[in-house]
Structure formats: C-alpha cells, structure tokens
Amino acid sequence: xxxxxxxxxxxxxxxxxxxxxxxxxxxxxxxxxxxxxxxxxxxxxxxxxxxxxxxxxxxxxxxxxxxxxxxxxxxxxxxxxxxxxxxxxxxxxxxxxxxxxxxxxxxxxxxxxxxxxxxxxxxxxxxxxxxxxxxxxxxxxxxxxxxxxxxxxxxxxxxxxxxxxxxxxxxxxxxxxxxxxxxxxxxxxxxxxxxxxxxxxxxxxxxxxxxxxxxxxxxxxxxxxxxxxxxxxxxxxxxxxxxxxxxxxxxxxxxxxxxxxxxxxxxxxxxxxxxxxxxxxxxxxxxxxxxxxxxxxxxxxxxxxxxxxxxxxxxxxxxxxxxxxxxxxxxxxxxxxxxxxxxxxxxxxxxxxxxxxxxxxxxxxxxxxxxxxxxxxxxxxxxxxxxxxxxxxxxxxxxxxxxxxxxxxxxxxxxxxxxxxxxxxxxxxxxxxxxxxxxxxxxx
Amino acid sequence: xxxxxxxxxxxxxxxxxxxxxxxxxxxxxxxxxxxxxxxxxxxxxxxxxxxxxxxxxxxxxxxxxxxxxxxxxxxxxxxxxxxxxxxxxxxxxxxxxxxxxxxxxxxxxxxxxxxxxxxxxxxxxxxxxxxxxxxxxxxxxxxxxxxxxxxxxxxxx
Numbered sequence: 176x177x178x179x180x181x182x183x184x185x186x187x188x189x190x191x192x193x194x195x196x197x198x199x200x201x202x203x204x205x206x207x208x209x210x211x212x213x214x215x216x217x218x219x220x221x222x223x224x225x226x227x228x229x230x231x232x233x234x235x236x237x238x239x240x241x242x243x244x245x246x247x248x249x250x251x252x253x254x255x256x257x258x259x260x261x262x263x264x265x266x267x268x269x270x271x272x273x274x275x276x277x278x279x280x281x282x283x284x285x286x287x288x289x290x291x292x293x294x295x296x297x298x299x300x301x302x303x304x305x306x307x308x309x310x311x312x313x314x315x316x317x318x319x320x321x322x323x324x325x326x327x328x329x330x331x332x333x334x335x336x337x338x339x340x341x342x343x344x345x346x347x348x349x350x351x352x353x354x355x356x357x358x359x360x361x362x363x364x365x366x367x368x369x370x371x372x373x374x375x376x377x378x379x380x381x382x383x384x385x386x387x388x389x390x391x392x393x394x395x396x397x398x399x400x401x402x403x404x405x406x407x408x409x410x411x412x413x414x415x416x417x418x419x420x421x422x423x424x425x426x427x428x429x430x431x432x433x434x435x436x437x438x439x440x441x442x443x444x445x446x447x448x449x450x451x452x453x454x455x456x457x458x459x460x461x462x463x464x465x466x467x468x469x470x471x472x473x474x475x476x477x478x479x480x481x482x483x484x485x486x487x488x489x490x491x492x493x494x495x496x497x498x499x500x501x502x503x504x505x506x507x508x509x510x511x512x513x514x515x516x517x518x519x520x521x522x523x524x525x526x527x528x529x530x531x532x533x534x535x536x537x538x539x540x541x542x543x544x545x546x547x548x549x550x551x552x553x554x555x556x557x558x559x560x561x562x563x564x565x566x567x568x569x570x571x572x573x574x575x576x577x578x579x580x581x582x583x584x585x586x587x588x589x590x591x592x593x594x595x596x597x598x599x600x601x602x603x604x605x606x607x608x609x610x611x612x613x614x615x616x617x618x619x
Numbered sequence: 620x621x622x623x624x625x626x627x628x629x630x631x632x633x634x635x636x637x638x639x640x641x642x643x644x645x646x647x648x649x650x651x652x653x654x655x656x657x658x659x660x661x662x663x664x665x666x667x668x669x670x671x672x673x674x675x676x677x678x679x680x681x682x683x684x685x686x687x688x689x690x691x692x693x694x695x696x697x698x699x700x701x702x703x704x705x706x707x708x709x710x711x712x713x714x715x716x717x718x719x720x721x722x723x724x725x726x727x728x729x730x731x732x733x734x735x736x737x738x739x740x741x742x743x744x745x746x747x748x749x750x751x752x753x754x755x756x757x758x759x760x761x762x763x764x765x766x767x768x769x770x771x772x773x774x775x776x
Contacts, residue, residue: 261744263707265746302701302745304759341685342685342687343686344685357643358643359671362684377640429748429751430710435750518706522705612714612717613714615728616704616728
C-alpha cells in the first residue's frame with residue numbers, strides 16, 4: 176500500500192501553521208465564499224453523503240445528526256464544539272487546535288452555515304491552556320479579516336464563536352453534560368429524548384460536534400465526497416446496518432512504545448501496524464500484553480487480537496465497546512493487568528458525575544474491590560462480583576442516563592474475561608502491588 | 620467591603636453579551652475570581668450570585684461540582700502544578716514522579732507548600748500522553764518529565 180499522505184495534519188510541521196496568513200497561503204478559506212453561497216441543505220447533503228461519522232467516540236453519522244434539527248425553526252440554533260478531550264490516552268484534538276486552528280474554524284463556519292446557526296460555543300477543557308491561547312488568537316484574526324462576525328466575506332452570513340473553558344470534569348465530554356456545564360450548572364447529563372437537536376443548549380436546537388469531526392468537514396468540502404470515500408473501510412456487505420468507516424483518522428499511540436505519537440491514517444489500520452510501523456515498537460524489546468483500542472472506556476485487546484482493524488466496527492468484533500477516540504495505549508508484558516484495571520476504575524470512579532446510583536456506586540465499589548485484590552486480601556469470588564457490578568451499570572442494561580457508565584464497566588468486563596488467569600494467579604498468590612505513591616493518592 | 624474589585628466585576632460583566640442569559644457566565648466568573656483571588660470564598664460566591672442574578676446556592680452548587688475550584692480554607696499557592704496519574708502516565712512512571720515531588724516539597728497532593736509557592740495536585744489525563752509522564756504548570760503543559768526536570772521547572776517559578 177502506498178504511504179498515506181496526511182490531510183488533517185498536513186500543515187502541522189510548518190513553523191507558523193496556526194497563523195491565518197499561513198493557512199490562507201495553503202488555500203484555506205479560499206472557497207469559503209463559494210460554500211457560504213450554497214444552500215445550507217446542500218452542504219448537509221455533502222457531509223451526509225460523504226459517510227462522515229463523528230470522531231468523538233460514538234461514531235454517529237454527522238450529516239444525519241444535522242438533519243435532526245427541526246425544519247424552519249425561527250432560531251436561534253446553536254453549534255457546540257466538544258473540545259473537552261478527556262478520555263485517557265487521547266490527544267488528537269489538541270494537535271488540531273494547537274497546530275491548525277483555522278482548519279477547525281473553517282469547519283465551524285461551514286457547519287454553522289449548514290445548520291443555520293449564528294452562534295458557536297467551543298467548550299474547551301481547562302487543561303488545554305495552549306489551545307485556548309492559539310484559538311483565541313486565531314478567532315481574533317478571523318474577526319479582523321471579516322471571516323467571523325457580521326456579513327462574512329460579503330455573503331450576509333453572520334457567525335460568532337465563543338470560547339468557553341471547562342473546569343476539569345470528564346463528564347463534560349458527554350454532549351448533554353457539556354450543555355448543562357455551558358449553561359452554568361453542574362454537568363449532569365440529561366435524559367434523552369429530547370435530543371439536543373430538538374432541545375439542547377439554552378433549550379434551543381443544538382448540534383454538538385467534535386473538533387476532529389469539524390476538521391473533516393472542512394476537508395470534505397474542499398476535496399469532495401469521492402476523495403473521502405476513497406479512504407478507509409467500505410461497509411460490510413453482510414451487515415446492512417454498517418455505514419462503513421470512511422476517511423482519515425488521527426490515532427494517538429501512547430504507553431509502552433518507543434515513540435508515542437499522534438498519526439493520521441486511513442480508518443482500519445491494525446493495532447499491530449500502529450505499534451510497529453508508527454510508534455517504533457514496544458519499548459525495552461518487550462512484547463505487548465494488552466492494548467487499549469480507543470481510550471480506556473473501550474476495554475482491551477489481548478495480545479492475540481492485535482490484528483484487529485481499528486475502524487468503527489473492528490474493536491466490537493473482539494468484545495471491545497468500540498473504536499472510541501482511537502487512542503491506543505500499549506501495555507507491556509511486565510505490567511500487571513490488575514494494576515492497569517485499578518487505574519481505569521479509579522479514573523471512572525473519580526469522574527462519575529454521581530447522578531445515577533448504579534454508576535456512582537458501581538464505579539466506587541469496583542475500585543474498592545480492586546483495592547482489596549491489590550492489597551492481597553481478596554477471594555476468587557471477587558472476580559464474579561466485579562463482573563456482576565460491571566454488568567449492572569450503563570445504558571445497555573438500561574440503568575443509567577449516559578454512556579460513561581458503559582465505558583466504566585467495559586474495561587472490567589474485558590480485563591476479567593480476557594485476562595482471568597492473571598487475576599486468579601494474583602489472588603491465589605496473595606500478591607500486592609500497591610506502591611507508596613498510590614497510598615499517597617488514596618488518602619486524597 | 621466587597622471581595623470582588625470593580626475591575627473583576629467589569630471583567631465578569633464583559634462576559635454577559637456572549638451568552639443569552641447570565642447564568643451561563645457562572646464558570647467564566649468562577650475562573651476569573653479563582654485566578655485572581657486564588658480561592659472562591661463564601662463572600663465571593665454571594666457577590667458572583669448578585670452579579671449573575673442567581674441564588675448563592677446555585678453558584679455554590681456549580682462551583683463544588685468541579686473539584687477545580689478551591690474555597691477560602693484551601694487557597695491556591697502562587698502556582699498550581701498538576702501531575703497526571705492516568706493510564707499513559709502511570710505506565711511511564713507518573714505516580715512515582717508525583718511521590719518524589721511531594722516528598723521533596725513536603726506536601727501531599729492537594730496541599731500548598733509551606734512557602735505558599737506551589738499547590739501540588741494530581742490530575743486525570745492531561746491529554747499529553749505522547750510526552751508521558753506530563754505535568755501542567757498553571758495551564759501550560761510540560762512533557763517527558765523526570766523528578767529532576769519537575770524540580771527545575773518548579774524552582775524557576
């Protein structure tokens with residue numbers, strides 16, 4: 176296969192890639208006027224026909240989401256950009272915002288034109304201070320150049336973008352949690368329906384899209400549907416419900432590899448290819464024991480599953496929750512899966528918003544049971560107990576409002592079903608791997 | 620006497636036109652107050668609520684949901700240093716890094732050094748996993764951190 180030329184990340188190595196001048200030199204905003212002169216429905220059709228699926232984790236078809244807005248709504252309609260990238264292992268949106276903010280801004284303008292919105296709120300996690308300053312400068316450049324504000328490029332289209340900083344809560348990445356947070360409340364996800372497209376931010380129709388998704392929108396408008404569909408994985412002919420996995424995707428590879436990286440590749444690359452060809456192999460000459468396919472809430476691939484295609488359908492075929500954010504975390508064979516799972520559960524327990532009892536209590540109890548296992552005083556039945564708790568929480572068993580809970584349960588389900596022997600050995604051997612560093616954090 | 624200076628109040632009011640209602644300014648206002656005063660006190664909550672035409676309990680509810688904001692009993696030091704403890708950093712020594720730094724500066728996570736210079740915190744994934752272990756100094760990320768480089772960064776503050 177010929178080497179894939181990055182598109183979304185094509186400009187990031189230029190020294191001034193974030194400046195308006197540099198973006199325009201490379202052709203950015205050159206056809207904005209033309210696109211803004213198109214009928215909004217035609218832009219939606221292009222995005223819909225491209226097969227673009229949301230890059231934030233759920234993989235919902237973007238164009239289809241846009242069509243859920245009520246027709247002939249008097250407005251306002253809002254676009255909320257989800258830049259609360261918090262899934263452990265994920266940093267692709269940070270690259271896009273810090274290195275090429277105008278690609279994102281152009282995508283925001285195009286999306287707002289398509290959904291007839293004149294106001295976009297970009298919800299940025301607080302930790303991304305550099306992204307904040309880069310985006311703030313880029314937005315100011317756009318206002319000065321008539322690319323944002325009133326009567327953009329003389330087309331009569333108006334758009335304001337507001338940068339809104341979060342305050343360090345994972346749940347704000349859930350779209351209705353994000354909306355609540357933007358409204359100034361605690362970020363408790365809403366019961367759906369109504370879906371945000373009907374009643375979202377400030378009780379108005381709202382579309383929530385991820386940063387990378389909107390960058391793809393820019394590229395699809397400039398390069399066309401055919402280009403986008405020539406990349407990635409075709410729908411499975413045996414599965415009429417599979418919309419395929421088209422387009423380029425940013426994969427983040429981290430953990431026990433020689434060269435952790437963010438790399439853009441066609442959807443459908445395997446975990447093995449990512450590790451060996453792009454991340455310099457597993458570090459210290461070791462082997463991979465387990466690989467997180469798309470952020471910890473997607474679960475784990477075992478060492479036998481490294482040839483799994485990382486497209487929207489691939490991880491699900493081997494028992495993972497999905498592609499998620501395509502954040503690949505490599506775990507070497509010197510690492511205890513008990514320790515890894517404990518880290519995942521502690522994260523989810525810390526970040527559960529506390530609204531639904533099964534999630535609030537379930538994540539806390541799973542963490543406690545793992546603490547017991549790690550302190551060397553557990554029983555083999557604890558593994559069944561963990562599986563029972565994990566099986567009782569989430570949208571899938573129907574006990575919670577949002578999917579954080581499914582994401583909290585999945586690493587437990589995968590780790591215990593795929594690495595049960597290791598957990599049993601650990602319990603039988605009454606080992607303990609609690610470090611003094613972890614004790615330090617346990618008291619706080 | 621009010622806790623919020625007129626300058627701070629002006630900055631909060633400047634956020635109003637960006638949103639269709641004042642309640643949405645809760646987080647921006649909390650950030651502005653927290654950055655300046657290094658804590659959001661009870662009195663500050665009441666004054667923010669007055670500005671935003673909310674009940675103080677509504678501001679308090681939002682503020683305490685995010686572990687981010689400190690109250691007057693636990694004010695921030697001059698700088699806040701976050702150590703990532705999530706999976707990618709944990710796999711590359713993030714937890715040990717935090718322990719060594721806490722030991723060196725005589726603090727537990729969440730506490731401020733006796734000289735008031737730094738508040739040390741653990742963080743969940745900072746989104747800089749390609750440079751694990753990483754830390755955030757105020758809101759600037761530093762990657763591939765060792766106990767020595769962390770100390771060098773902190774001592775320069």
